[in-house]
Amino acid sequence: MCCCKxxxxxxxxxxxxxxxxxxxPSRSQKLPGLQDGGLGRTLHGLMLKxxxxxDQFSANALVDTYSKAREIEGAVAVFQEIAHPDVVSWNAxxxxxxxxxxNDLALMMLDEMNSSGTSPNMFTLSSxxxxxxxxxxxxxxxQLHSCLIKRVADSDxxxxxxxxxxxxxxxxxxxxxxxxxxMPKKDVIAWNALISGYSQCGDDFEAVSLFSxxxxxxxxxxxxxxxxxxxSVASLLAIKVCKQxxxxxxxxxxxxxxxxxxxxxxxxxxxxxxxxxxxxxxxxTWEDLVAYTSMITAYSQYGDGxxxxxxxxxxxxxxxxPDAFICSSLLNACAKLSAYEQGKQLHVHAIKFGFMCxxxxxxxxxxxxxxCGSIDDADRAFFEIPNRGIVSWSAMIGGxxxxxxxxxxxxxxxxxxxxxxxxxxxxxxxxxxxxxHAGLVNEGRQYFEKMEEMFGIKPTQEHYxxxxxxxxxxxxLNEAVELVNSIPFxxxxxxxxxxxxxxxxxxxxxxxxxxxxxxxxxxxDKSGTHVLLANIYASAGMWENVAKVxxxxxxxxxxxxxxMSWIEIKDKVYTFIVGDRSHSRSDxxxxxxxxxxxxxxxxxxxxxxxxxxxxxxxxxxxxxxYHHSEKLAVAFGLIxxxxxxxxxxxxxxxxxxxxxxxxKFVCKIVSREIIVRDINRFHHFxxxxxxxxxxx
DNA sequence: CTAGGGTTAG
Numbered sequence: 001m002c003c004c005k006x007x008x009x010x011x012x013x014x015x016x017x018x019x020x021x022x023x024x025p026s027r028s029q030k031l032p033g034l035q036d037g038g039l040g041r042t043l044h045g046l047m048l049k050x051x052x053x054x055d056q057f058s059a060n061a062l063v064d065t066y067s068k069a070r071e072i073e074g075a076v077a078v079f080q081e082i083a084h085p086d087v088v089s090w091n092a093x094x095x096x097x098x099x100x101x102x103n104d105l106a107l108m109m110l111d112e113m114n115s116s117g118t119s120p121n122m123f124t125l126s127s128x129x130x131x132x133x134x135x136x137x138x139x140x141x142x143q144l145h146s147c148l149i150k151r152v153a154d155s156d157x158x159x160x161x162x163x164x165x166x167x168x169x170x171x172x173x174x175x176x177x178x179x180x181x182x183m184p185k186k187d188v189i190a191w192n193a194l195i196s197g198y199s200q201c202g203d204d205f206e207a208v209s210l211f212s213x214x215x216x217x218x219x220x221x222x223x224x225x226x227x228x229x230x231x232s233v234a235s236l237l238a239i240k241v242c243k244q245x246x247x248x249x250x251x252x253x254x255x256x257x258x259x260x261x262x263x264x265x266x267x268x269x270x271x272x273x274x275x276x277x278x279x280x281x282x283x284x285t286w287e288d289l290v291a292y293t294s295m296i297t298a299y300s301q302y303g304d305g306x307x308x309x310x311x312x313x314x315x316x317x318x319x320x321x322p323d324a325f326i327c328s329s330l331l332n333a334c335a336k337l338s339a340y341e342q343g344k345q346l347h348v349h350a351i352k353f354g355f356m357c358x359x360x361x362x363x364x365x366x367x368x369x370x371x372c373g374s375i376d377d378a379d380r381a382f383f384e385i386p387n388r389g390i391v392s393w394s395a396m397i398g399g400x401x402x403x404x405x406x407x408x409x410x411x412x413x414x415x416x417x418x419x420x421x422x423x424x425x426x427x428x429x430x431x432x433x434x435x436x437h438a439g440l441v442n443e444g445r446q447y448f449e450k451m452e453e454m455f456g457i458k459p460t461q462e463h464y465x466x467x468x469x470x471x472x473x474x475x476x477l478n479e480a481v482e483l484v485n486s487i488p489f490x491x492x493x494x495x496x497x498x499x500x501x502x503x504x505x506x507x508x509x510x511x512x513x514x515x516x517x518x519x520x521x522x523x524x525d526k527s528g529t530h531v532l533l534a535n536i537y538a539s540a541g542m543w544e545n546v547a548k549v550x551x552x553x554x555x556x557x558x559x560x561x562x563x564m565s566w567i568e569i570k571d572k573v574y575t576f577i578v579g580d581r582s583h584s585r586s587d588x589x590x591x592x593x594x595x596x597x598x599x600x601x602x603x604x605x606x607x608x609x610x611x612x613x614x615x616x617x618x619x620x621x622x623x624x625x626y627h628h629s630e631k632l633a634v635a636f637g638l639i640x641x642x643x644x645x646x647x648x649x650x651x652x653x654x655x656x657x658x659x660x661x662x663x664k665f666v667c668k669i670v671s672r673e674i675i676v677r678d679i680n681r682f683h684h685f686x687x688x689x690x691x692x693x694x695x696x
Numbered sequence: 697c698t699a700g701g702g703t704t705a706g
Contacts, residue, residue, distance in 0.1 A: 094699095125699085157699095157700070189701045259703045297705085
């Protein structure tokens with residue numbers, strides 16, 4: 001008895017698998033058969049011992065056995081023993097080279113074969129085409145094509161597929177298509193090769209259309225067709241097609257193939273249907289790296305870093321060895337979460353598993369430490385990279401910039417130029433950002449004005465936004481406006497947002513209104529615009545306008561993004577919102593805040609109420625301020641972290657003036673370093689002051 | 697005795 005799942009129902013029946021499966025199991029599920037190198041070697045040794053001479057037939061078979069067992073040295077050795085290799089001997093050894101990924105050797109053997117006077121046949125040509133495809137040898141591929149036409153009258157399925165594949169891999173889809181069209185009869189493998197070609201060349205639409213044609217015309221497809229076409233479906237983010245293919249593969253009985261299931265999982269993940277992806281992931285019956293990679297990447301990219309990290313642990317419990325790719329994916333997740341402790345552990349794993357020679361993993365490590373607030377660790381990780389690329393340099397310069405270490409960022413930038421690494425547009429955003437956070441107006445202006453001339457990089461939206469922010473903060477509002485007017489393209493939300501921020505700092509109502517108007521058009525769903533404009537009106541005492549903005553906001557159903565803070569303690573990340581009482585140690589947290597409040601008042605602190613659009617009276621407002629999420633997170637850090645350890649908190653919006661002042665007092669009173677990462681940058685509170693110099 | 701198409705990927 002066996003239990004088989006076919007289409008949408010389950011039934012129990014004494015059925016052999018082949019009655020149920022429309023398609024045979026894929027190659028990956030077949031047993032290796034007689035491709036046993038050990039057995040081949042034993043037989044070979046036995047024959048030598050017994051003084052048996054190999055006849056041509058046996059020798060060819062032996063070459064083939066070694067080849068299939070991926071023991072290319074053995075195959076070549078036996079081949080060389082053959083006094084007069086025939087076409088089959090050559091074919092077997094050339095195929096072996098290709099199978100062993102020694103395509104260069106395969107093509108050399110082909111050359112030798114030609115010189116020795118043996119003519120290649122279909123078998124030879126199909127192996128040779130595969131080698132050409134792998135090496136992306138266009139010209140040789142074309143020569144093989146003409147050789148094929150000259151020598152062979154009938155077309156051959158294998159050789160034709162070889163041609164389609166070769167032209168596809170050489171990005172010559174028109175020729176691939178011609179090779180396909182000239183086939184008198186096309187089998188499923190030819191279809192698959194063509195679909196795969198379009199997919200590899202980025203013509204995803206054509207790939208999906210071909211599959212749809214196959215399906216509508218009732219042409220047989222198989223597991224390979226499905227996994228190939230899904231790759232294109234994923235690139236197109238075509239969720240409907242993905243769902244259709246999902247049901248097609250269940251109905252046709254091929255939803256049992258590793259490739260099909262992994263492809264579906266990956267496609268759902270890429271289309272941001274995490275729930276469906278995770279369902280497939282949970283229901284799968286085997287463990288493998290690809291499924292974990294797809295799932296972890298999906299979680300990391302859609303912000304659920306905690307789930308990504310959980311899976312990483314689960315993966316190790318399942319005895320799957322992670323690779324450098326997963327490692328860098330997870331480090332990026334830690335960077336997003338500001339999960340410093342988890343990040344450090346991953347660093348240890350990366351060393352243990354030998355991933356530190358991978359440039360992506362080491363770049364991610366620099367980024368992770370910088371984003372987790374430890375610029376010193378980032379620095380160390382950066383200097384340990386032997387072959388720094390542009391991404392490594394940009395990550396480190398960007399890290400310094402976010403921490404407000406403008407001078408170091410610029411020094412590193414100069415060092416990068418000295419060692420001859422040309423900057424890209426991202427590096428220059430970081431450079432301007434460094435000037436911005438360190439208040440280096442003149443330097444910023446110079447880099448901005450000369451970036452095109454010196455580095456051939458035209459300023460984009462981001463560069464303008466950074467520069468306008470810099471000018472605006474330092475009070476050069478007229479210059480900022482002039483710059484906005486000089487932009488040779490339509491400015492986007494980040495540019496106008498920078499101008500609005502500048503208008504708020506310098507209480508410029510007219511400019512604020514203009515920028516806000518632009519932003520309402522460009523980013524109608526963003527709450528920040530309303531809040532900032534209302535703040536500008538409020539600071540000028542224009543209460544009627546404040547009320548108007550509040551009404552607009554209410555009517556348009558735009559909600560203010562709720563402030564949240566995160567703190568990581570041991571292996572857990574704790575989340576806080578304003579007035580949060582959901583934590584098991586809530587009482588202790590509030591007691592700690594009360595205790596701090598007393599100490600702080602004695603030291604001269606009084607709450608700083610930033611007027612905003614909320615209809616709350618002053619004492620309530622103070623209470624709310626007092627329980628802002630970052631204060632709760634810091635208080636929790638103080639009771640739960642070991643004495644003296646720095647406290648790292650991440651926040652999703654800009655830190656308010658009161659919390660900023662509060663933390664300057666706290667760090668002094670408790671003699672602890674407090675590091676807060678807000679939406680824009682890092683604040684290092686130490687000895688009563690902040691690294692941002694109250695300029696943020 | 698010898699040959700063709702597939703999943704993760706910064």
